[in-house]
Amino acid sequence: MPRSPSSWNASASCRLEWRPSRLLGAMLALIGVLAVCAVLASGLPGWVIALLGPCSAAQASVSLRRYLRRPPRQLVIPYGEAAPTLDGVTLARCQVQWRGPLAFLAWRDAAGRRGHLVWWPDTLEARARRELRLAAEGLAVSARGAAMAT
Template sequence: MLAPLSVLGSDLPRIAAWPLAAAAAAYGLWQLRREAGRAPRQLVLATTAGGIDTLDGQPLQACRIAWRGPLAFVHAIGHDGRGQRLAWWPDTLPRPLRRELRLAAAARAASRRDRPMAP
């Protein structure tokens, strides 16, 4: 949304800046339309150690959740072996689900760490 303004605010010559700003605006509108039409994804994390994580009803072989600041990233491998990545701002979730996601991600990270010593 701000790409056309940043192009116009740059030191490009005006004869090149205006077409590039128009192209950036058109691309932004195209991306907006494409993302708005995309169906929401459903990620279900297993609550037990032997449970199966699912993404849109399909089982996952591996699923890892990472946080970078306010953003959440899911790296998953589907049952067909293909990798899938999701990135979103969890503030779009209701507060109880957001807290549940943070707790589930923290529990998974704690249980997957290697032990520093032999038992």
């Protein structure tokens, strides 16, 4: 009988890289094209269409460029009571939520500023997804605190 691969090391930390999703970039581009088509198909006067068409195309391209140029981020969720870090900055509160194949990370840093990241299916492979699920369970347990028997 073949040996199973070594199991996940419970004392290892979860290290994940976030990067912009090409899938989301394609959807943003499609929304931009549809916005221009909506302006062209509207019943507005020609001079309004001539103003709004290029404006909607410019806004879509700026949004797409801004999203795709976001730098990669490095998330580390250590095992145990240690606080998670994002790009070396300690996160005061950190929460992972799942909605279908999407993973949402919401946090507050030490200064109280909020932040969030979303991992799309094309940016988080199956192994990393499992790793994040296990680390997120550990985060939830450490946030609630240890239960005490009375």
